[in-house]
Amino acid sequence: MSRDFFDELTDPTQEPCDLAPANETDRRLLEEWTPLLALLRAGAPENGIDLIPRWERMLRDAAVEPVRHGPTRWQRWGAPVLRQAAVLLIGLALGATGGWAAVGKSQPAGKPRAGDHYSMDERQLMFRVLSQENGPDTAVSLQARGELARCVGCHAAALKDRLGPVPLGMVVPRG
Amino acid sequence: MELRLLEPDAADMQQVQAGCLDRFRPLVARHQSAMFRYARSRLGSRTLAEDAVQEAFLAAFRGRHTYDASRPFRAWLWTILANTCSRLAKKRAERATTAFAAPPEEWVDPGASALAALERQDERRQLAELLAQLPDEQADAIRMRFFGELSFDEIAAVLSCSAATIKSRVRYGLEKLAGWLKSSQESPR
Numbered sequence: 001m002s003r004d005f006f007d008e009l010t011d012p013t014q015e016p017c018d019l020a021p022a023n024e025t026d027r028r029l030l031e032e033w034t035p036l037l038a039l040l041r042a043g044a045p046e047n048g049i050d051l052i053p054r055w056e057r058m059l060r061d062a063a064v065e066p067v068r069h070g071p072t073r074w075q076r077w078g079a080p081v082l083r084q085a086a087v088l089l090i091g092l093a094l095g096a097t098g099g100w101a102a103v104g105k106s107q108p109a110g111k112p113r114a115g116d117h118y119s120m121d122e123r124q125l126m127f128r129v130l131s132q133e134n135g136p137d138t139a140v141s142l143q144a145r146g147e148l149a150r151c152v153g154c155h156a157a158a159l160k161d162r163l164g165p166v167p168l169g170m171v172v173p174r175g
Numbered sequence: 176m177e178l179r180l181l182e183p184d185a186a187d188m189q190q191v192q193a194g195c196l197d198r199f200r201p202l203v204a205r206h207q208s209a210m211f212r213y214a215r216s217r218l219g220s221r222t223l224a225e226d227a228v229q230e231a232f233l234a235a236f237r238g239r240h241t242y243d244a245s246r247p248f249r250a251w252l253w254t255i256l257a258n259t260c261s262r263l264a265k266k267r268a269e270r271a272t273t274a275f276a277a278p279p280e281e282w283v284d285p286g287a288s289a290l291a292a293l294e295r296q297d298e299r300r301q302l303a304e305l306l307a308q309l310p311d312e313q314a315d316a317i318r319m320r321f322f323g324e325l326s327f328d329e330i331a332a333v334l335s336c337s338a339a340t341i342k343s344r345v346r347y348g349l350e351k352l353a354g355w356l357k358s359s360q361e362s363p364r
Contacts, residue, residue: 043302
C-alpha cells in the first residue's frame with residue numbers, strides 16, 4: 001500500500017468513492033475497508049456541544065485566573081545582582097590563585113600575572129564598572145569594595161590610590 | 176532572518192497571553208466539536224465528555240503562559256484533552272461503570288427523525304463496541320484520526336511517539352475492525 005494512499009484512505013474528510021487507488025494493493029484495501037470507513041463516518045459521536053456561552057460568562061466574571069509558572073518578582077530583581085556578584089567572585093577566584101603565589105613580585109600593570117585571566121587594567125575596569133553601576137550603597141557595591149580591599153594584598157602597588165576606605169569589619173590580607 | 180506567519184490558533188493564543196482574553200473564545204469555537212467527538216467516544220458518556228472538554232479548555236486557559244507559539248497549538252491542546260480523558264476514564268473505572276452503561280438515548284441526535292435516529296443509534300453503538308475491543312493505544316489513535324480529524328504528525332505529538340508508530344497503530348486497528356465487522360455481517364444475528 002502506498003503511503004499517500006493510506007493517508008487519503010484514513011482522512012475522515014475524504015469520501016472513499018473519491019479515492020483513486022494507484023495499484024492492486026490499494027484497490028483491494030479500499031474494497032476491504034469501505035464498509036468500515038462508512039461505519040466510522042456514520043457512527044461517529046454527534047457534534048452536540050457549545051461551550052461558548054459558558055466561556056463568555058466565565059470571562060465576564062473574570063473567574064479564571066492563570067497559573068503563573070514564571071519567576072517571582074524577587075527572582076526577577078535579584079537575578080541580575082546575583083549574576084554580577086558571580087562574575088566578580090569568579091574573576092577574583094581565578095586571579096587570586098596566581099595572585100597569592102606572586103605576592104611581593106612586581107609586574108608591569110598591563111600584563112597579567114601567572115594564573116590571572118585578566119590583566120591589571122581589565123580587572124580595574126571591571127571592578128570600577130561594577131561599583132559604579134550599583135551605586136555606593138548597594139550590596140554588590142559593598143561587596144565589590146570589600147573584594148577590592150582583598151586585592152590590595154596582591155596588587156598593592158597598582159591599587160593603593162584607587163580604593164576608598166575599606167568597609168568596617170573587612171580584613172585586608174597582607175601578603 | 177526568516178519570517179513565519181503564525182497559524183490562526185497560535186496568533187489567537189499569543190493575544191490571549193498578552194491579555195486579550197476574548198481571543199480564547201474563537202479557539203473554543205474552533206476546536207470544541209472535534210474534542211467532544213473524541214471524548215464522547217473515549218469516555219462513553221455525554222456528560223463526562225462535556226466535562227472533559229470543558230476541563231481541558233480551562234486547563235489550557237489557566238496554563239496559557241506555558242504555551243509556546245512556535246509549536247502547533249492543536250497538539251498542545253489535545254495533549255491536555257488526552258490527559259484529562261485518561262484521568263476521568265480512570266475515575267470512572269474505579270467506580271466500576273462500563274462504557275455502555277449509558278442509556279441508549281444518549282447516542283441519539285436530538286431533532287432527528289425517528290427512523291434515522293434509530294439507525295444512527297445502532298451504528299454508534301456498534302462502532303463503540305468494536306472500538307472497545309481494540310487495545311487502548313490503537314483505539315485512541317483511530318479516535319483522534321477519525322473523530323478528532325488530527326493529522327498523523329499531530330497525533331504523534333500528542334501521544335509522544337513517531338508518526339510511523341501512529342500509522343501502524345491505526346492500520347492494525349483498522350484491519351482488526353474490518354475483520355470483526357465482516358464477521359458480524361456474515362454471521363446470522
